[in-house]
Amino acid sequence: MDSKTLGLYIHVPFCRSKCAYCDFYSLSGADALMSPYTDALCTQLEAFAGDAAGYVVDTVYVGGGTPSCIGAGRLSRILGAVRRGYRVAPDAEITVEANPDSVGDWFAELRAAGYNRVSLGMQSADNAILRDIGRIHTVEQVADAVSTLRRAGFENLSLDLIYGLPGQSASSWRDSVEYAVGLSPEHLSCYGLKLEPGTPLYRRRNALPLPDDDAQADMYLWAADALPAYGYRQYEISNFARPGRASRHNLKYWTLGEYLGFGTGAHSDFGGVRFAWARDLSAFVDRKWAYSEYTRITARERSREWLMLRLRTVYGVDLREYRDTFGRDFDADFLSQCIGAGYAVRNGERVSLTPRGFLVSNQIIGRALELSE
Numbered sequence: 001m002d003s004k005t006l007g008l009y010i011h012v013p014f015c016r017s018k019c020a021y022c023d024f025y026s027l028s029g030a031d032a033l034m035s036p037y038t039d040a041l042c043t044q045l046e047a048f049a050g051d052a053a054g055y056v057v058d059t060v061y062v063g064g065g066t067p068s069c070i071g072a073g074r075l076s077r078i079l080g081a082v083r084r085g086y087r088v089a090p091d092a093e094i095t096v097e098a099n100p101d102s103v104g105d106w107f108a109e110l111r112a113a114g115y116n117r118v119s120l121g122m123q124s125a126d127n128a129i130l131r132d133i134g135r136i137h138t139v140e141q142v143a144d145a146v147s148t149l150r151r152a153g154f155e156n157l158s159l160d161l162i163y164g165l166p167g168q169s170a171s172s173w174r175d176s177v178e179y180a181v182g183l184s185p186e187h188l189s190c191y192g193l194k195l196e197p198g199t200p201l202y203r204r205r206n207a208l209p210l211p212d213d214d215a216q217a218d219m220y221l222w223a224a225d226a227l228p229a230y231g232y233r234q235y236e237i238s239n240f241a242r243p244g245r246a247s248r249h250n251l252k253y254w255t256l257g258e259y260l261g262f263g264t265g266a267h268s269d270f271g272g273v274r275f276a277w278a279r280d281l282s283a284f285v286d287r288k289w290a291y292s293e294y295t296r297i298t299a300r301e302r303s304r305e306w307l308m309l310r311l312r313t314v315y316g317v318d319l320r321e322y323r324d325t326f327g328r329d330f331d332a333d334f335l336s337q338c339i340g341a342g343y344a345v346r347n348g349e350r351v352s353l354t355p356r357g358f359l360v361s362n363q364i365i366g367r368a369l370e371l372s373e
């Protein structure tokens, strides 16, 4: 009997309009391609089904872009193609991303089709900030969307928030977190704003009232400290969940589980190979599926990834497992320094970063990797 599990990521590259900070691969004004794209996705899902024959799919994540803007019919067809080609576990976590402005009673159809989790982009509870960053919804629409999703039968909701936004004060951030908590989602993601080159926000960066690094760090630490009191346990740098509601799909990424990505720009880690489909919507629709990456992962890279991804989670790394699996050691002096500085904690053989450590995780992980070479 096989027990290999697999996650599926399905990319929907359409948005109603582009947010000023976004560098995800998504396009607005391409509605005419929604149906042809859905057809191409279904064809691609069918084409790869044979490769996944020995697997049970235990997570499906339809992300974007804004999947909710393509409507119930197309989203149901996508899930239908998954069910036809793949062995989907009866208790699979099946997530669809949505924006508040495109949620409606029609989500009951998605629930009936088998979607059981919605990740909703809230970002802030301050309507002036939402407008400034190009979001096309209000905070009142977020609350309405949550009510609509509950009515539609969704018992597993996640809200995304961003800290470090232009014009955002510490109290505005606290208000956003408290507003989100007041909506009682099962899961919350809190991301720090990153100014990505090429985005409108990046071009305007010198004129923006951006919180400085210390203010941004304080916002993060406040959330990491406050959310457990509301019943949300931190399980990854940016993610908090009620008991049993951590995102099973995202945990797959952080624990090096296998996943297959479908759609333009989607990434996979499958059969020891990391690959990605090119970001080219028209070519994808024409079934010209080109790889933008295809790399067989070496043992050395795997050990680096393992350390890097595990340290993003509160479960951290088991030093003995690291040694037994990869023949490498975490440098003892560096580990003591991190613990002494309050960046890490050790519990037996298990080492994990604290919220303060997560803030400087890139530096810690980079140095740990250098020292374990």
Ligand code: SF4
Pocket: 014, 015, 016, 017, 018, 019, 022, 023, 024, 026, 064, 065, 066, 099, 121
């Ligand atoms: S809705 Fe999401 S994917 Fe679309 S532009 Fe905004 S942030 Fe990017």
